[in-house]
Amino acid sequence: MDWQAKHDRDAFKELWLLFDNDQGRFPLYPGDAVWIEYAYTVSDTKWGRWFQRTVRLPTEHLEVTLAFPAALDPVVWGTETSMTAEASPLPSAPARSEENAMRLFTWSTTRPALHARYRLEWRFRARPATGRESQGVQVSAVRPSEQMRNLGVVQQGAPLLTEAARRFDLPSEREAAERAVDALFASMERIARVHTFAKGMGIAAPQIGIGRAAAVVQPAEQGAGTIVLLNPRVTDIFDDTDEQYEGCLSFFDVRGMVPRPLRITVETTTIGGVTLTTVYERGLARLIAHEIDHLDGLLYLSRMRPGVEPIPVEEYRQTGRTWAYEQ
Template sequence: MIDVRPSQQMRDLGVVQQGAAILAEPARPFNLPTERDEAERVVDDLFAAMERIGQVHPFAKGMGLAAPQIGIARAAAVVQPPGNAPAIILLNPKITARSDETDEQYEGCLSFFDVRGLLPRPLKITVETAALSGETSTITYELGLARLIHHEIDHLNGLLYTSRMLPGVEPIPVDEYRQTGRAWAYEEA
């Protein structure tokens, strides 16, 4: 049996890999509701890709996928929280507020799945996102969900999580990472 590296497995499932120009460029926002059909198509493509990926790899911490990761340079992402919570669709999302309080956790990325990186993120973010109708709403996310959503919004801004790692901190190989299959841990408030 041939052992396939996690990044190769993701590439085979249609996930654009680190080094591709589309991952380093800001995604183009949708003009909603004018581009409603295009936005729906992109979201459908994201859900289809997440379904394929989810059949191959479990995600105890939840999972997110941004349109540039499947080769579409548009400002759409889908986040599937852990458990049975409904998926969160992000169209033209913008972080409008973030808490000063942060914590450091390891993250992985489908676009370079062979490593995990320790990085700080705010414990709470407020996000403005658009509906297909063009109306905007603002929602505050906390803890692990804030981390997942921030990660995907970074993708839409052309950033990978490694750009947020502290100086001197390097990603570690996935086989050295010991928290696979477990949710992020947070102190009880």
Template structure:
């Protein structure tokens, strides 16, 4: 039977997805977890039983860092499907923005405005949404995070513990606009922490419900206030849904002589400057700073920062203090910010490079011994070759139980992972001034090499699974902060209360 061009394009997408997935050493379950999809859906797409959607393609491209290959295959499929699709009776999407059914919720435009006035910041977020999925949308997740002293985490955490952000002070208001009508949206709290709030905006108020149905558009707008005693000089936007256009406006007092700059990060790149400039304009006694970008990649983060040159800055409380990271750097541990930590480790050719592999493992083992002089590692500890400036695929992990020999990982590859996960605080020798809350699978099956070239599969559970996953991330050019949920703050080691205690399971 002759296949159509559309079928061939879908097959091409599925083949590219499978190639990129296996090239990264990921199972379908692991890929699904990273993308936020059910494992069966990934299997159906690769098995050609489900056609790809834009949301799926964007997430796969971001997670697998496929250099545009997956996205290109989707665009080829998308164009063919668009060419043969019938015009809808609903209001058509904007030119060049056709979306296939099943894509999910799309942010067509976002404008975030932050105004500093009367010793407070007022934030207004306006999003134009389109439901390209097959189910009605009944709620929308919103995150609010503050950090009064972003360059001094210890001081900031102490400040927010003593002066926590509250839902009451936010005075949050939300609305849905549709066809000229404006409906108030109720909200429900999801997470409540000193410097971090997460809540659901509900497409309802009182007894009235107004879901966003498939094929429909609506604009939501929400606003909240935070005093300048809690809001630091930064404003971050994170791309959590496929987004067509994102814009940020800062409205600051001109009398304070503001200087504004920005940075962006993504799953595939370290922090760098914004790719498009911030434009300043003056309006009376106000300094307006505008920035925008089109088609931002999924999971990208854009951070605007500023300082008021007309206001003196206080001396940091920890000036001159020796940090834990300084001690780690003193024994040769490469610190966060170095390009070496973002480069995947090169596999060993075993057994031909057996002697080289043994020398690398010996260096890693020697560092583990020296670490005992610097810190009590009650949860276990590991070190990967890139952390010593060695770009090879080797790591050594010492379990919490010191009676057990350290595990040597050569050319490791995760072949399966438990769908059950938990969140616990992790530290990193290359970022030792802080701890971060990181989700990890409770079981990990890892294929790794012996010095003689043979390969074995070892199953790790609970704390060891977390330690091994952390080190394998290093060998793939990742840090644990890449896996933290957007907006969740780091905890400085001075404020961390679990040092000396094992993880709890």
């Protein structure tokens, strides 16, 4: 069975197992079943903090085992997510065992739902100091843009950010659209664990290396569901505008004052190929417009008034606050 590195970056690696090899293809047909077992090893400089498995085919049994040096005193926990539900704790805790100076954590589930994502995370309570730390070298704080790069966000200067994303032909490209949305949800989850977004947040497919017309937006309101945008386009812009500071994950060291309409009408396509029209207002309109710009190959810098420059994030004084609007 061959495999393919779909994403291969320092901070994020995604491997696909393929139903083929150099002798030909061997697809699964209705009624067929197969048991797949695979393993891989990473070095102590590359093992990261999480492992995620997405269910893309009907599955009877899924089992994951993580093995770490026991001397690091690892602890492991996990969450379950889907395209329609927020992250929740795994229904059962990973089982722990010791074997040859290794600590093993095994978790399994029966008949997982299609497109469910199971994420196992860990930390080391006795991790030794790095070589630089042991030598007394001061390790400087990571810049916001570098932090986002480490989380797999494509940074300013990459050609993909200046190109119009390719639209999906739905429903015929349903599977490709689902994969893109799945990757966006996973990226949003990673980013939300290291940064709080009081104004809400969004991320577009080109920002994670996928040149397709998909984006997801998480509104600022507590409990509001995540908005999925497939093939979005603005069909109407209302006259009233305002200017607010925006940030962008692809150059997160600065904030820019950007004029935006207070109300927009947006047309999107569902996975099933149905066209929907929605009106967004104020902060949510700003978030949605920002992500649609990404899909059109635009950064908010092109929306700023002539002569206005972004400010360093250190000078920004609205972190942790929502955008302000007149009542």
